[in-house]
Amino acid sequence: MKRKKNQLKRLTYILLCGVLLVYVLVEARDFLYPLFLAVLFSYLLYPVVKKLEAWGVPRILANFITILTGMALFIGLLILLYKQLANFLGDFPALQEQAMRNIDRLQHTIDDEFGASDPDDEQWLRHQVNSAFESGGSLLTDLLMGMTSTLTKFGLIPVYIFLMLYYRNKFENVIYRQLPSYQHSKAKRIINDISHVTKHYMGGVVIVILILCVLNSLGLLLIGVDYAIMLGVLSAIMNFIPYFGTLIGGAIPLTYTLMVQGSPQKALWVLLLFLLVQFTENNILTPNITGSQVNINPMFTILSIIVGGMIWGLPGMFVAVPLLGMFKVYCDNKDSMSAWSYLLGTEGTEEHALRIERVKQWFK
DSSP: OOOHHHHHHHHHHHHHEEEEEEHHHHHHHHHHHHHHHHHHHHHHHHHHHHHHTTTTOOOHHHHHHHHHHHHHHHHHHHHHHHHHHHHHTTTTTHHHHHHHHHHHHHHHHHHHHHOOOOOHHHHHHHHHHHHHHHHHHHHHHEHHHHHHHHHHHHTTTHHHHHHHHHHHHHHHHHHHHSSOOOGHHHHHHHHHHHHHHHHHHHHHHHHHHHHHHHHHHHHHHHHTTTTHHHHHHHHHHGGSSTTHHHHHHHHHHHHHHHSOOOHHHHHHHHHHHHHHHHHHHHIIIIIIIIITSSSOOOOHHHHHHHHHHHHHHHHHHHHHHHHHHHHHHHHHTGGHHHHHHHHHTTTOOOOGGOOHHHHHHHOO
């Protein structure tokens, strides 16, 4: 009886700590998510800084050169996207009117094919699309108006990155000072594994996104889609979010082409383009560039993205997977956490995997 009470008390403490942790993460989101983003981008830039230091460049100068170069590339992409969005907003009323004409044409086609619908329901599709356009226009306007506030929050990220790269040895030594000497080798192995996994994952994701920006934009330009560069870049940026990003990214230009340009043929070509891009990304780009650095099964990957989005919004969806990957590396090297490592990992379902040999066996 006493043992059950202790277990219940322990579970209660764990639950309370979990609720308190979520509360702190939500309340301190404006402070925490730029900090965690800075951690991830520090791992991304670390190989460049390390290479410059190996060439004899002082650490302070190496940090400045790397961060300024990265900021120049990011700001250039942001300006390009901002100009495209500004032009899109300027043409938005005309685009909305064009979409309404296309919807009316579709409504008349449906009425001619299946007979006149009920007067109350006749304009249902038009009303739904019109409300969607109104909410979408206000969303884009709020996005541009709120960009100053967002940039202010993100303005601290380069400062955080600089300090993290500059004091990286100090942070590592703090961990060693908290542990007995016989655990230093294990701690060093965990730190090295986390660094290896995170920097390869971040570098691979950025390279894949840049390639997709070019592929998406060129494909949409060849098809003849308006605002091809803006739609291509937005679709590629969505791939920062695993699984969901590909669906969201492809839906943006597909919806625009079908509703605004009113061209089913172009919409079909856009669909085929993104199916081809997704196949290329899933089977060629990601396996060869990113690889299976964050070795987490799809179930917990999706759950982490959903929870990250609930707590921190879009930044939370981006940081959730690499942070969960760091936690798995820690579990891999901790005997008492081996069960969690097994739960998060991809091993354990090999007998149920769909392999070519099994497919051949079915046909035999």
